[in-house]
Amino acid sequence: MLRALLFAVFLLFSSPLWAQFTIQGRVTDAETGDPIAFANVILKGTTTGITTDFEGNYLIQSRTLSDSLQVSYLGYITQSKPLLNQPDQTINFQLRPTSFELEAFVFEAGENPAFEIIRRASERRKDFDKRSLNAYETKNYTKIEIDIDNLSEDFRQRKSVQKVTSVLDSIQELTNDEGEKILPVFFSETVSKFYYRNNPELRKEVIEKSKVSGVGITDGSTTSQITGSVFQEYNFYKNWLSILNKDFISPIADGWKTFYDYDLLDSVLVGQDTCYKLTVYPRREQDLAFSGTIWIKKDDYSLKQVDLTIPKTANLNFVDRIKIQQELEPSSAGPLIPSKTRVLIKIAQVTDDTAGLLAKFYTATDSVVVNDPKATSFFNQAVELKPDFGDSDANFWVENRPDPLSSEELAVLQMVDTLKRIPIIRFYSEGLKFFATGYKMIGKVDIGPWPGFFNYNDVESVRLGMGVRTNYKFSKKWELKGYLAYGFGDETWKYSGSVTRILDRNRWTTIQAYSNKEIDQVGLEIANLQSNSVFLAASRFGTLRSPYLSTNHGINIQREFFKGFLVKAGMNSGQFDPLYNFYYLEKDTREYKSSFETAEIRLGIRYGRDEIIIINDNERASLGSLKWPIFEVNYTKGMQWLGGDMEYSKLSFYVYQRINMGLLGVGRYELDAGKIFGEVPYPILKNHLGNETVFYTTAAFNTMNFTEFTSDQYFSIRYRHAFEGFLLNSIPLIKRLKWRAVGNANVLWGSVENYNVENVPAVDPEGNPLNTFGRLDFGKPYLELGYGIENIFKFFRVDFFHRMTYLDNPGAKPFQVKISAQFIL
Template sequence: MKNSYFRYIFLVLATFTFATFSFAQNIKLTGKIKDGNTLEAIPYASIQILETASSGTSSNERGEFTLTLTGGKRKIRVTSVGYEAREVELSTDEEQYEQVFLYAQNAIETVTVKPPKLKYSNKNNPAVELIRQVIAHRDENRLSGQEYVEYNQYEKIILGLSNLSEKFKNRKIFKNYQFLFQQDTANTDVPSYMIPAFMEEKYSKNYYRKNPKTSNQIVIAQKQADFDPKFVDNAGMSNYFKRLYDEVEIYDNNVTILTNQFLSPIANSAPTFYRFYITDTLEVDNEKLVELSFFPRNKNDLLFKGKLLITLDGQYAVKHAYMSTNKEINLNFVRGLDIELAFGKDNKNKYYLNKSSLEIDFALTGKGKGIRGKRVIMLNDYNSGTERPDSVYSMKTLPVSSNQVIATTAKEVDWNTLRPEPLSEGESVVYQNIEGLQNMSSFKRVMDISALLLAGYKQLGPVEVGPVNTFYSYNPVEGLRLRVGGRTTEQLSERFYAEAYGAYGTNDQRWKYFVSGTYALNKKSPYKFPQHYLRVSASYDTKIPGQNLEFIQEDNILLSFKRGENQTYLYNNEYKLDYKAEFEGNFAITSGLKIWKQTPAGVLAYRQLQPDGSTQLIESLNTTELSLGLRWAPKEQFYQGKNYRTPIVNEFPIFNLQYTAGLKGIFNGEYNYHNFSAGAFKRFYLSQLGYADVNLDGTYILGNNVPYPLLTIHRANQTYAYQLASYNLMNFMEFVSDHHASLQVQYYMNGFIFNKVPLLKKLKLREVFSFKGIYGGLRDANNPNLSNGVYDWQRNTDGAISSYTFSEDTPYMEASVGVANIFKILRVDAVRRLTYLDHPNAPTWGVRARIKFDF
């Protein structure tokens, strides 16, 4: 803060609440510290009780504080670096309002003197030496440094619409919803309101063992404000909010919040990215502490600012932490982020985190309406060093999606005895308000319309119709494609789900269809973790070979627009039986039987090479396949929707192994072959340098004279959208192989470079780089150039060969350089194809765009 020695006054606004006890009166003092001249909040000011000199607190990022005075203590001392301290004598009134003016040190009203700017340096800096001591003792003071630990944990998440004006509250549309509005206590400048929309509480018993490293959480009680499951997946919403409001571990090098990693102020490299200052010494609970303030060297990087209270008893532990972010930070939709951590001593005199609070205020702009959420975690009965039987650390019961064990308890739980502190007045009515909301017909209409707009389905009791984005599409084979479909809901059955659609093309004048039935074998929804189901399906529809999409239908209207020649299609007639079982540790087994008839369409034709050099046109190809798949995704996180999952990527890898056998002579199968494929995915977090997503996969197909439609047709993309798993400058059916290995890398720098460029950092743009490569080929027996027993290569409309395999010494490669976070939602890449530029219609460059919502 420039000219801090000559600012005028600070104003401490406080509202005091007193409670009377039998012998002495306790005062709960709350307040907000502001600049008396600018009226801006003053963060991290120190408030100390003078009579004891052993307890106190600090204001948070918004200048707010809470302090309890016991007995006859009536005097506090308020300080902030660069300003004169002020002692305040409090009254004994049950309610009181105080204004406390603080004057800047050496304030001279008529003279302005600018102090010299001192260059910050880590060398010979006592603050840096202190933080290096904290870093050196970090492993000794963290949970993983203890042999055995057990504790009870209470956690609470609450979210709601925030910063709502009086005018907004009094709108006619909210006439029947006035009971939802609560005073927004976080905004005391202008009267405003908030509407709590979600709340969840959980109380659990936790056990940790260092060697072998094992942890177990037994949930004793859990409570959530549920919405109608017809519209909202409550469990999935809970998992997603917990991922956004992740647990904060300051002793880790990086703190994960909002799917991003922030460098901890006590990370190994913290002195490189932070500036540290010793700003105060104080005594709290008879412990001598040093107040250490820290600030990011670059305000746009993913770093914190705040204060640490460090012990001087030789442990160099964190006693208290206040952390927030700068407004300039390259973070989307976040108006404010505040973290408060408090540490206590266990039975072995070691410090442990006994309370953490993470509050995030989301908004599209710096002002106006938003969504504010808060997650509070409190620990008690913390015990270190008590060894328990092995069964306690690895309880063999079925986990839910977050790998937590639900204990058997009584139906009614007295939450008043479980909560370490009571709910606030506003929190205590959330459950009741949301329950009342469900019974209002007007609210049900709003949710029905929202489900149609967001999910694409119209609710009709036990069934829902959709998705609406597939009702109309276009492709050159079918022409105008019209489709209507739907699926059943839990109102019909929780264990059985059916899905079906019908489609018609105006060009080919053919009807297409899909119908499936899924039955859960574990007495719960087949779409919920752990999945265990049987599915039977039958379909007749078009497909582009080599186009494999995830989380989107192939006839989505947005995919109707494609570059280059787009005439290679199949009519697929499939009958499938699928089985899936998920187990503890996120291990899954899948198996299936597939009877598949594929008929070429458009320019696609299957031509059988004959010994005399001629070709025979093959009308259709019949295949019978038996498959077995294994998937292991340790500590996987995802948002579980009603009928789908959206992965929430973390640092843990995902492994896949798949075996498929072609069965000749069974259900008209024409070929024998064995397809072995494996893949691995991992996100590598690189702290301030961003993160990289790495995909490795490979396939080997055993079998001779296997036609190319049954081999690997590599994933191509001819749309103008950037697809992560496809090759964006490869044409459909361009490359075929029976053995290959591939590498795909997406590297997101999160603005590390752009944040250093004066003009670009204001736009909060982010750099993104990618590389994709495939090395593979065809064995002689499966190569149309060398064998007469397989199908000839595919040709385009000009009669030229348009399908190939890879040469022995040249892999297919493409790379891109992109700019992400354009308008906070758009990524645009310049993609360059590096090899096989001589193929017909092979693009050299391309610009591709992708909608991507990131924090």
């Protein structure tokens, strides 16, 4: 009897009526191969379904089947696939993006119900912002992949590319379901510890292990510093998020109602939390704002997860799509820490016969510790590499990856390693690096810089030069540099050489000895224009203005005592030999003198409270500050007892800051003030930088002539503003062109003491008139105002400048047009 009963029960539960069907799979983006998190997967014609997890995986268990499985998600074309009548089956989906457009929502009475949810979420931002913690630290795993995509047939048929595509075609995993190919060029994995401290606000990342593979990558140490999580941090509890150096407004920012509309879609269960599911989209299609979906917890109005994109219509160049997905978890103290973040940036083709670019970033966070702040001295270096950061075996990555690498990612690694060995790829990658840095690496030395290989001007006629410097392969403690050039017109050799010893890389400490002999121009000295290569090159070709042969020998030392606080000191012996008709009256004898020697001691301080610095091979490189200004104070003392011809002192003060103004765009200001004490020839004074070229530059006063004004005490404010899409986005025809308005305001106060005026004779010893310098009246500032348009054809900028004062000066032009080319997003 019992046996018969058990048999009957077995038959009952094994019949189709009670059968358990399991359907699983993964939903990915057909263009990028990235997983699509939070997509809706449903048995078509039923209410049985689920959403995909952060990795795009789903698992449905049902007692019944329909004829097909349907996947849908906002911004993608809905797709269905047939089901088989079998208990277990795996079905993967590749969804294609579509234009994200929402119809207008009309509410007949009352407020949009989504507004109250967003209002409460915005009001509680400080409760959940991780920056409100005294401190926190996390262990992070970061993965970055960069691919070339949109490989057009014209691009594939290029002779230089065919060797690459033949290898690409042999790797099936790099082909999506539609047969489109991607060409991987970079892949990295990084395990790091991230530390944050409040009051003062400090950040640091310690790279514990890093594995970098990329075309053109020679030294992993520099790359590893920017592949960690510190540069992939996205906090939606901030009003503005910086992405690709552009500022995007958060959907729960203080001014949310100015930028966004919302729609309350549903109330859903996410894990153990009941959440409001809302769609967000910009009020103005060209604003730098997000579209997509956010989930807000019902019980406390905190963010649970986000899936947001930046629409194509946003006022950005070259960017086809930016997508951010993030899951957040509460810390033990309450504020939220992102547990997983995925960012995709798709760069469009510049022209139809070129390729696009695809960058993927993934960060997983665990081992969170809160409110245990490190000492401020711990944060001295923003990014620190552990001594053995590059030494790791396969077992380490297996143990530290949150998820195993997919078959596609393994194929990416294989392809990158293959590409590095193809000669044509090496040729192009090294060529691009040579153009960008100016140097070509050959073993332990670099040859360059290429702009110094050839010059032509009225003093030297044809000039040929060549330089060499050692690189990190030679030594990470010593750097040697040398440059030699010959002018066929003046038949004179020019040279420069330096030896630098790096004493401490943590508290950046170096000592350098140098010697050089070069042609400079009064007010256009090379040392002041190194960061403005186009303007420098334009000013050094053709006719040189007030040229002189400058010879210098000296020693410099610098040390960073704590984060952002760098102290510099040095001694310099220099000689000024004019190559134009120049004389001054010697202070005591009032005799005519042409050349002079200087002997100087120099001291300087630089402070950037939140400036991000990385070590680029054997040099420091600044990635700018986050929100605080950067200060510099410099003092120079010229002394006769060290061999100089005169006694003097120079004191200068400089401040720079970038200011995010939200809807109004981004402003940048520079304050520059100084005072020179003592009677000196005017080349030692402050010769304010003018601009007689047709090119716009931020380093100069763009309506001032070269050497038009000189001062021994001065104060200037230079302000420039990029309105981004503000103003022009409201004009129907202009907004389609994506032009952006810019503005400039430059003011200069200055004067010269009488004794420095009187030491410049009106004529030379033969009675020929001499050029004298122009002076400013401190009560009447020099003022120029500018406005213009950037992003013309995505590359060009035109500025219109009006000179408002000193219009009676010889050669003064009240109105000038300046042009420039720039690569901006």
